[in-house]
Amino acid sequence: MHTNDYLTHLQREGELLADAAAKAGEHTSVPTCPGWTTGDLVRHTGTVHRWAARIVAERLAGPVPEDPMPEEPTGAALPPWFLDGHARLIATLRAAGQGTDCWTVLPAASPLAFWARRQAHETAVHRVDAESARGGELSTLDPVFAADGIDELLTGFHARPRSRVRAEHPRTLRVRPTDADAAWTVRLSADAAPRTERSADGPADCELTGRAQDLYLMLWNRLPLDAATLTGDAALAALWRETSAVT
Template sequence: METAEHIKHLAREGQLLADAAEQAGSDAEVRSCPGWTVRDLLRHTGMVHRWATAFVADGHTSYRPGGGEPDLDGAALLDWYREGHDLLVAALSGAPDSLECWTFLPAPSPPAFWARRQAHETTVHRVDAESALGLVAGRSPVAPELAADGIDELLCGFHGRDKSRVRTDPPGALRVRTTDTDDVWTVTLSADAPRTTRTADGPAECELTGPAEALYLSLWNRLPAGTPAVTVTGDDRLARLWRETSAVTW
């Protein structure tokens, strides 16, 4: 996907998140993130948006920690979240292709990295916000191309790093195949960090198959185990291993 497309999705998903949060209220439980309320979700996502904006807007070339979560609630918290989201969209929309700043996953350019990363950060948390309304079948859809792109970022990006905790002995291969886009990934799992290829070459002990949106949310652990939208064939040990060890934390 192009950077402009990621920014477009970021803008839409951030607005949907705010709308769902406003409707649910600060005290509502976020069902997809046990232990969180909408208040926690807004504080976290708003902090991440401002953290990302600082790299893009100020061109920081080394890591800097986030500014922390605010002691805000209710309408003031929602306004703070919306303001931070708008600042991020504006910073990315105005960033030149030549911008140099710190990133943490491979990408064609820093603006491309931050647009992609924040589009998916916001999409996943928008799903969280809508879960606070009890929305499952009625939640806002994730476009297949965006979902497939997010699967790729998760498998090849986050879990292409040595810090991934998805490890197993004996080894095995987990295949992920979308049914509504032409995408397939093979994740080689072992005692070392996972290694993913964008192919269906070779055998796989376990395969996850389904629409890109269902796979995206399942791999991010936003859908419950056994969701009928995702078909698991072969050794479900690897599917359980993913669910138990793949969480990406701040």
């Protein structure tokens, strides 16, 4: 995917998030984020948007701690505060050149590519959180975008030593969307971060198949395990569920 593609998704997902949060109400509990209200979710996402925009705009070297919130927006001030930060993030990323040099959380082709991708997926996952608070059907995700989000999670976040996904004995998990040309084989062990290959080669102890958007949200723990078709060792999928939260 290209930077402009990510920015298109970022714009859509932020607008959907704002709409769902407004319909849910600021004090509604978010089922997918236990302990959070919709207001907490909106303030968190809006703060992350401002943090990312500042890193790119000011070409900051890192790591950069998340910006403190000078005054917590509430009530009628919350939706415009969120939308303002969302718009500023998109404008900052659109104005940044491919040669922009700043800190990133994960390796990427360029800092701009990283931040456009990361903020699009950050916002998409939290849009789902807002819609879960609102109730009703979730908005659909483009299969290519959802598959890209799976790739970021498996080859990015869970390639880091801080990933807590470990298996007592070597195990292999496969993820295969039915509506996108992609597949991943995740090798787990007791003493190292998961190793993910972009292939479906070789045997797997457990395989998860289904629509890319369902696999994406399931792997981010936003949908239950039965959102996918599971073959093989169900305990391995449960292990992922229990240990894969990204912090």
